[in-house]
Amino acid sequence: MPLPHLAKWTEAQRLVFVPGQLPYDASRQVVGAEIGAQTAQALANLDAVLRDAGLDRSRVVKATVWLRAAGDFTGFDAAYAAFFGEHRPARSTVVCELVAPRALVEIEAVAARPA
Numbered sequence: 001m002p003l004p005h006l007a008k009w010t011e012a013q014r015l016v017f018v019p020g021q022l023p024y025d026a027s028r029q030v031v032g033a034e035i036g037a038q039t040a041q042a043l044a045n046l047d048a049v050l051r052d053a054g055l056d057r058s059r060v061v062k063a064t065v066w067l068r069a070a071g072d073f074t075g076f077d078a079a080y081a082a083f084f085g086e087h088r089p090a091r092s093t094v095v096c097e098l099v100a101p102r103a104l105v106e107i108e109a110v111a112a113r114p115a
Helices: 035-052 070-084
Strands: 010-012 015-021 060-067 090-095 105-112
Touching: 015 035, 035 070, 035 105, 060 070, 070 090
Parallel strands: 060 090
Antiparallel strands: 010 015, 015 105, 060 105
């Protein structure tokens, strides 16, 4: 199913690269004004792209996260941990200005197809 508001994934051998997912809803509006809601939406978008690629979150091996503010880390981390559960992919988290107005978080991921 096409996901017009989400960026398309790309693949190299067994690796699937999911570009940065922002907390957009289907109308390309930023969801929520606080980090927990925005992280949940960005991760829901990530999940949708993974499903489009025929994968699920358990196949994510690396995530890169950009936060607008260091003070949002605790709220982000709680939503991230709830999403991944016991699965703990490698993660880098960077604090920086984001291009999307009102967005507090952006998340990209690399997933691996089974051998």
